[in-house]
Amino acid sequence: MTSTEKSTEKSTEKSSLRPTRQxxxxxxxMASFGDFRSAQxxxxxxxxxxxxxxxxxxxxxxxxxxxxxxxxxxxxxDGEAIYRRCSDSHHHHLVCRSCGATVEVEGPTVERxxxxxxxxxxxxxxxxxxxxxxTCPRCR
Numbered sequence: 001m002t003s004t005e006k007s008t009e010k011s012t013e014k015s016s017l018r019p020t021r022q023x024x025x026x027x028x029x030m031a032s033f034g035d036f037r038s039a040q041x042x043x044x045x046x047x048x049x050x051x052x053x054x055x056x057x058x059x060x061x062x063x064x065x066x067x068x069x070x071x072x073x074x075x076x077x078d079g080e081a082i083y084r085r086c087s088d089s090h091h092h093h094l095v096c097r098s099c100g101a102t103v104e105v106e107g108p109t110v111e112r113x114x115x116x117x118x119x120x121x122x123x124x125x126x127x128x129x130x131x132x133x134x135t136c137p138r139c140r
Contacts, residue, residue, distance in 0.1 A: 025051040026061050027070075027085075035100040036074065036082035036093075074131045092129075096136035105132075 029045045037045075043058045062083050066073040072086040074093065086104060090111075094103040110130055118126040 022051075022053045022057050023061050023065075025049070025053055026058060027065075030071065030083070030085045034084070035102050036072075036084040036095060037100070038080055038082050042083065074129075077133060092131065094132045094134065096139055097133050098135055098139035101136045101138070 025046060026042065029042060029049060029051070032045075039055070039059045039062055042062070043053070043055045046053045046058070062071065062073070062081075065071045066083065070085070071083045072093070073081050073083050074095070075081055077097070082100075084102060091104045091106050092110065094105055095101070110128075114126060114128045118124070
C-alpha cells in the first residue's frame with residue numbers, strides 16, 4: 001500500500017465513513033490534484049484511472065465527504081458545486097476564474113469582522129464561508 005493509499009484510508013476512517021472501494025478510489029483521485037473540480041471532472045478522472053464508479057456514486061460520496069468535513073465544497077459564480085481536499089484548519093479560498101488555481105488563505109481580519117458584526121446584531125453560534133474569485137497571475 002502506497003503512502004497516498006494509507007493517508008486516504010486513514011482519512012476515510014477518521015470521518016466514520018465506511019472505506020468502500022469506490023470511496024477509497026475517489027479519495028485517491030482527489031489526492032492527485034490541488035484545485036477545485038466538479039463531480040463530472042472527478043468522475044472522468046476515475047474513468048481515466050480505470051476505476052468503475054458511477055456518476056451518481058461520485059455525487060453521493062462527495063456530498064458525504066463534504067458533510068464529514070473531509071472535502072471542501074464551494075459554488076462557482078454560475079452555481080456549480082466544485083470539490084477539493086483541503087487542510088484541517090479553518091481557511092478561505094482564493095480561486096482563479098479561468099484555470100481554477102486555488103490558494104488557501106487565513107484571514108484574522110475576516111474572523112474578527114464576522115464576530116463583531118454578529119455580536120452587533122445579537123447573533124450567536126455564527127459560522128461563515130468566504131470564497132474570493134479573481135484571475136491568477138498566469139491567466140492575466
